[in-house]
Amino acid sequence: MAAAVTRLWRRSSSLAQRRSLHITPRVQKAKTGAEQIWLTRQHKDPYVKAAHVQNYRCRSAFKLIEINKEHKILQPGNRVVDCGAAPGAWSQVLVDKVNALGQDPAVSVGFVLGVDLLHITPLEGATFLCKCDLTEPTTHRKIIDLLPSGQADVILSDMAPNASGIKELDHQRLVSMCLSLLDVSDTVLRPGGNFLCKIWDGGKSNLIRDKLQQRFQYVRIVKPKASRTESAEIYLLAKSHKKEKASN
Ligand SMILES: C[S@@+](CC[C@H](N)C(=O)[O-])C[C@H]1O[C@@H](n2cnc3c(N)ncnc32)[C@H](O)[C@@H]1O
Incomplete structure (x- = not known):
């Protein structure tokens, strides 16, 4: 199936x-x-219909909108890395929330960098790194090169590997992908920066939560209404990276 x-x-x-x-x-x-x-x-699905009406590339846009409404992770002027960005719905939300097109002259202009294994149709206000594997160090170097001042304020991941159908195996694969993003966050995220990643809940959920707790001031599990109840998908939200580093 x-x-x-x-x-x-x-x-x-x-x-x-x-x-x-x-x-x-x-x-x-x-x-x-x-x-x-x-x-x-x-x-x-009402979110599929709403995505059509509001011109989002897929229904997942509403998950990010909902999480951000409640937890305020995005600000105008933020530099954001959107990991697993195809087809680009989260990037559409991000371009608006960080003012990447400078449409609001009263606030700072942000930067959106989307990365995916797949091709992503271009989107005004976003930069895309396509056909790049986020578990590869070469991709991490490209991200640093593209980010203004080599730093991000927010790292988001909605990445998902192709499901094998074996629940625990799929869970472990996604957790290990997110763990490699934690290494990226140590290098790329500015002190005080925010991190959000999707996992499929399972035996290693606590492992990644513990690692987030070592690095961030605040860690929560969130399950937006737009995430289907029958899905094992949950999001780990981590705010305010603790690392001490001169801010850019
Ligand atoms: C659920 S989709 C993301 C949807 C996206 N947030 C949006 O709103 O349009 C998951 C994406 O993760 C990508 N992905 C999976 N493994 C990846 C990897 N190792 N590196 C980069 N992208 C990956 C897939 O290609 C897929 O496009």
């Missing part, structure tokens, strides 16, 4: 990217029962 859904998601995704929108294609027909269940759920 997981493989069939991933296949359908990919087909939907490429079609939607051509339209610069990541929404459920109405013309597609499901080939299997699993695909039919996925399509039916997409058609009924």
Whole structure:
């Protein structure tokens, strides 16, 4: 089932990217029962509809909007790294929240850097590093080179590996991807900076939470309403990086 859904998601995704929108294609027909269940759920989902209406590339935009509304992690002028950024809905939210286009002259202008293994359709106000693996040190160096002053105020990750369907294995893979981002945060995040990452809940959730608690003043688990209740997905929010380093 997981493989069939991933296949359908990919087909939907490429079609939607051509339209610069990541929404459920109405013309597609499901080939299997699993695909039919996925399509039916997409058609009924209010966040899919709202993403269409508000021109977001996918429904996940509402997860970030909700987390930010409650926890205030983004400010105008922030330099943000969006890890696992394709198709680009979080980057759309970020361009607005950090004033990356300078549309509000009364506040600072921010910078949005999206990184993904996949191609991302260009977005005004965002810089994209496509076809880059965030677990690779070469990608980390490219991020530092592109960030103004080589530093970020916020690192976000909505990364997700292709699901194998084996719950614990998928959980461990995602945790180890997030752990490599923690190393990036030690180098790239300014003191006081914020970090948010998605994991699939499981046996190693406490391990990553402990590592965040060593580095940040405040750590919380958040599950926005836009995240499906049946999904093991949770977000770890860590605010105010403790490292002592001269701020830029
Ligand atoms: C759920 S999607 C992100 C959706 C995105 N937040 C948005 O709002 O458009 C997860 C993304 O993580 C990316 N990804 C998975 N493993 C990655 C890796 N090692 N390096 C970079 N991106 C990765 C996938 O290619 C996929 O595009």
